[in-house]
Amino acid sequence: MWLKRGSRIGTGNQECVIAKIKPVDPVTAARHDLGPRASRGSASPQRTRRLNRRGNRQLNHAIHIAAVTQLRHAHSDGRVYFNRKVAEGKTKKEALRSLKRRSLRRLGQSVSVTSSPTRTAPGVWTVAQTPKVALWWRASALKTSRSRSKPGCSRVTIVQRSHGAAGWTAAVPTRTARPHHASSAQRMALSFGSMALAEGIKLQDGLVAVVKRDCPTCATVVPVLAQLATEGAEPLTVYTQDDPTFPPGIDGVVYDRDLTVSWLLKVDTVPTLVRIRDGAETARTVGWDRGRWEELSGLKQLGPGLPPHRPGCGSRTTEPSVAEELDVRFRGPNLRSRRVVLSELEDEMEAMWDRGWSDGLPVVPPTEARVLAMLDGTTREPDEVVATVPPNLVPVTVEKVAINAVLAGCRPEYLPVVLAAVDAACTDEFNMHGLLATTWSAGPVVVVNGPVTRFIGMNSGVNVFGPGNRANATIGRALQLVIRNVGGGRPGQVDRAVFGTPGKYSFCFAEDQAGSPWEPMSVERGLPAETSAVTLFAGGGVRGIVDQQSRSPESLARSYALALGGVGFDAMLVVSPDHGRVFRDGGWTKARLRYELDELLARPGPELRSVGGIAEGIPEHLGDKRLPKYPESGLLLAYAGGRAGLFSAVIEGWVGGRRGSIPVTKEVVP
Amino acid sequence: MRTVLDPTAELSPAAQEIQPRPTSLAGKVVGLLDISKPRGDVFLDRLEQQLVRRGCQVRRYTKPTFTKPAPIDLRQEIAVHCDVVIEALAD
Numbered sequence: 032m033w034l035k036r037g038s039r040i041g042t043g044n045q046e047c048v049i050a051k052i053k054p055v056d057p058v059t060a061a062r063h064d065l066g067p068r069a070s071r072g073s074a075s076p077q078r079t080r081r082l083n084r085r086g087n088r089q090l091n092h093a094i095h096i097a098a099v100t101q102l103r104h105a106h107s108d109g110r111v112y113f114n115r116k117v118a119e120g121k122t123k124k125e126a127l128r129s130l131k132r133r134s135l136r137r138l139g140q141s142v143s144v145t146s147s148p149t150r151t152a153p154g155v156w157t158v159a160q161t162p163k164v165a166l167w168w169r170a171s172a173l174k175t176s177r178s179r180s181k182p183g184c185s186r187v188t189i190v191q192r193s194h195g196a197a198g199w200t201a202a203v204p205t206r207t208a209r210p211h212h213a214s215s216a217q218r219m220a221l222s223f224g225s226m227a228l229a230e231g232i233k234l235q236d237g238l239v240a241v242v243k244r245d246c247p248t249c250a251t252v253v254p255v256l257a258q259l260a261t262e263g264a265e266p267l268t269v270y271t272q273d274d275p276t277f278p279p280g281i282d283g284v285v286y287d288r289d290l291t292v293s294w295l296l297k298v299d300t301v302p303t304l305v306r307i308r309d310g311a312e313t314a315r316t317v318g319w320d321r322g323r324w325e326e327l328s329g330l331k332q333l334g335p336g337l338p339p340h341r342p343g344c345g346s347r348t349t350e351p352s353v354a355e356e357l358d359v360r361f362r363g364p365n366l367r368s369r370r371v372v373l374s375e376l377e378d379e380m381e382a383m384w385d386r387g388w389s390d391g392l393p394v395v396p397p398t399e400a401r402v403l404a405m406l407d408g409t410t411r412e413p414d415e416v417v418a419t420v421p422p423n424l425v426p427v428t429v430e431k432v433a434i435n436a437v438l439a440g441c442r443p444e445y446l447p448v449v450l451a452a453v454d455a456a457c458t459d460e461f462n463m464h465g466l467l468a469t470t471w472s473a474g475p476v477v478v479v480n481g482p483v484t485r486f487i488g489m490n491s492g493v494n495v496f497g498p499g500n501r502a503n504a505t506i507g508r509a510l511q512l513v514i515r516n517v518g519g520g521r522p523g524q525v526d527r528a529v530f531g532t533p534g535k536y537s538f539c540f541a542e543d544q545a546g547s548p549w550e551p552m553s554v555e556r557g558l559p560a561e562t563s564a565v566t567l568f569a570g571g572g573v574r575g576i577v578d579q580q581s582r583s584p585e586s587l588a589r590s591y592a593l594a595l596g597g598v599g600f601d602a603m604l605v606v607s608p609d610h611g612r613v614f615r616d617g618g619w620t621k622a623r624l625r626y627e628l629d630e631l632l633a634r635p636g637p638e639l640r641s642v643g644g645i646a647e648g649i650p651e652h653l654g655d656k657r658l659p660k661y662p663e664s665g666l667l668l669a670y671a672g673g674r675a676g677l678f679s680a681v682i683e684g685w686v687g688g689r690r691g692s693i694p695v696t697k698e699v700v701p
Numbered sequence: 702m703r704t705v706l707d708p709t710a711e712l713s714p715a716a717q718e719i720q721p722r723p724t725s726l727a728g729k730v731v732g733l734l735d736i737s738k739p740r741g742d743v744f745l746d747r748l749e750q751q752l753v754r755r756g757c758q759v760r761r762y763t764k765p766t767f768t769k770p771a772p773i774d775l776r777q778e779i780a781v782h783c784d785v786v787i788e789a790l791a792d
Binding site for chain 2 (some may be wrong): 257282366368369370371373379382383388396397398399402420423427431434435438458462464466469512516517518519528686689690691692
């Protein structure tokens with residue numbers, strides 16, 4: 032569905048309206064006259080209108096903007112129509128409403144409802160500027176290409192840029208090709224041609240050059256462009272980004288004032304020379320490179336007086352504020368979340384707090400630009416459902432997670448980790464509902480393993496549970512904000528903790544895999560080595576274990592058992608580098624430590640029941656036999672912390688096993 | 702104009718009407734739901750004695766674990782068989 036050219040509803044607002052009607056299903060649109068309507072209020076029919084909430088609010092907004100824009104231009108036919116209505120005795124408000132109805136009528140006439148697959152048309156607007164896979168993932172892809180034969184290293188799925196005729200292509204190297212990646216790639220491949228159609232821009236076959244005056248290299252190649260225009264076998268179209276009179280003396284210069292063509296062509300450097308065949312790109316070169324320009328144009332002796340090559344300059348589309356504006360303009364309409372407009376008088380930080388979106392600390396306002404940038408951290412589609420979030424059991428999309436990740440202060444490359452953490456938290460085994468509602472203090476503790484921890488710079492060392500690292504601080508917080516804002520789990524409401532714990536702001540850290548004497552937690556829990564993963568554990572406070580004397584694993588294990596024996600529920604034991612060395616030197620594997628701890632912690636029933644005049648203890652029916660401390664693998668072992676200090680730590684858990692929470696490990700996918 | 706995106710579920714909770722409070726428990730079927738906390742049964746045993754003495758019919762139910770919401774089948778069963786339910790939290 033798209034607008035025919037010349038539907039005259041506004042100067043330059045067609046694209047705005049197209050953007051707004053994009054989410055409208057054609058069938059529904061045809062049935063409901065595209066949605067927006069004003070209905071008459073009953074009390075005083077001439078003067079009042081009551082908002083009909085059945086209409087499409089986004090479209091209504093777009094029509095309003097279109098009408099207001101027309102009014103700004105004194106000689107536009109919208110303004111003339113408005114003046115006529117006022118002359119007929121209508122108030123300005125009524126006249127504006129008439130203009131909007133007129134715009135809507137024209138829109139209705141000019142919309143074609145196609146029977147072709149709807150995906151193609153909305154796909155116009157689902158284009159990603161670049162499949163900006165997070166940096167860590169690119170690095171990981173490089174790593175894979177070097178060691179592709181290694182088992183476990185082929186699990187990455189890379190979507191990479193290619194300037195073939197199909198636009199984007201997906202290189203999906205391995206067995207983990209998931210269906211939504213394929214479809215995403217297909218949509219990207221489709222999108223270029225379709226986008227040109229919807230914009231009414233058909234790139235002419237031949238050569239297309241994108242230039243700007245404010246670029247010395249562009250100025251240098253002016254004679255070459257003149258050569259191409261006069262001697263070339265194919266037509267040349269020059270798009271100029273900043274000055275309609277540049278380059279001088281060449282026919283076929285088009286002023287790309289709003290940078291639409293530059294954006295559609297994904298130009299990041301000027302000059303860019305592109306060859307178009309049958310409406311699709313077949314080759315391009317950036318900057319000035321005589322060999323490449325001659326290859327593309329088929330001409331010889333281009334720019335005889337010029338140096339053989341010269342680098343280009345940044346395209347205007349890459350200027351920070353421009354890039355942001357273009358991103359919002361073209362991709363913003365894909366975001367489905369409600370827009371909340373802040374008043375000029377509101378302080379935006381206070382506004383976030385006033386709306387109840389904060390955990391008590393300041394949050395980053397989730398503007399469209401920030402959310403779009405966040406979504407670039409993953410290849411997953413914004414409308415993909417990640418999980419069903421307790422306590423209100425709300426399906427959460429990638430987009431909603433991204434919004435909360437912005438609030439939390441995450442960088443885009445953290446998003447895949449946040450998504451994995453949300454996924455893990457919302458499983459039945461992890462039981463986030465119970466963990467939230469319990470009167471006990473615990474909350475979700477996120478342990479991150481694998482290459483992602485290096486790429487996003489997580490802390491696994493000094494002050495590992497403390498402040499100072501952005502990824503550690505914000506990933507755990509983003510998870511908590513998803514549960515708060517999407518799931519509806521708020522302190523004092525469903526969250527009934529007697530004490531709570533500071534870890535409920537954020538409790539997230541990486542395991543120190545490089546320094547560890549043992550296999551990482553994710554590997555112990557069944558994932559291949561070098562796979563990025565999160566493990567969620569229901570944990571509360573941290574208590575230190577001081578043992579500065581033990582030099583044998585046997586002695587140190589007894590210290591650990593003493594500390595763990597005092598923890599009521601499950602636990603995570605975090606071994607520090609200084610203590611880890613004792614186990615490495617003693618040749619103890621992780622399994623050995625587990626076995627010894629189980630032996631040391633098992634106790635006969637009577638020792639666990641009403642001892643020392645304390646009423647608390649295990650129930651009578653468990654009898655007198657020797658009981659294990661962790662019958663359902665309720666002890667997690669991690670390795671992290673600063674390199675000096677003969678301490679380890681216990682993170683106290685919560686009710687373990689099927690009756691409470693079972694730790695969950697999920698792979699982090701791009 | 703500054704616009705931000707709504708981070709919430711954008712849902713308004715469905716309002717559910719609470720049934721009118723019975724004026725008397727005589728002849729009613731009362732469900733006693735033990736959420737599986739320690740000593741919940743002690744509390745409910747005592748309640749059952751009292752209710753039976755007042756002419757109520759009592760049915761006992763138990764949640765599999767106090768850490769999770771009651772399974773939907775259990776909630777449905779209670780709704781079908783009982784006029785009133787008392788849920789016991791204990792420790």
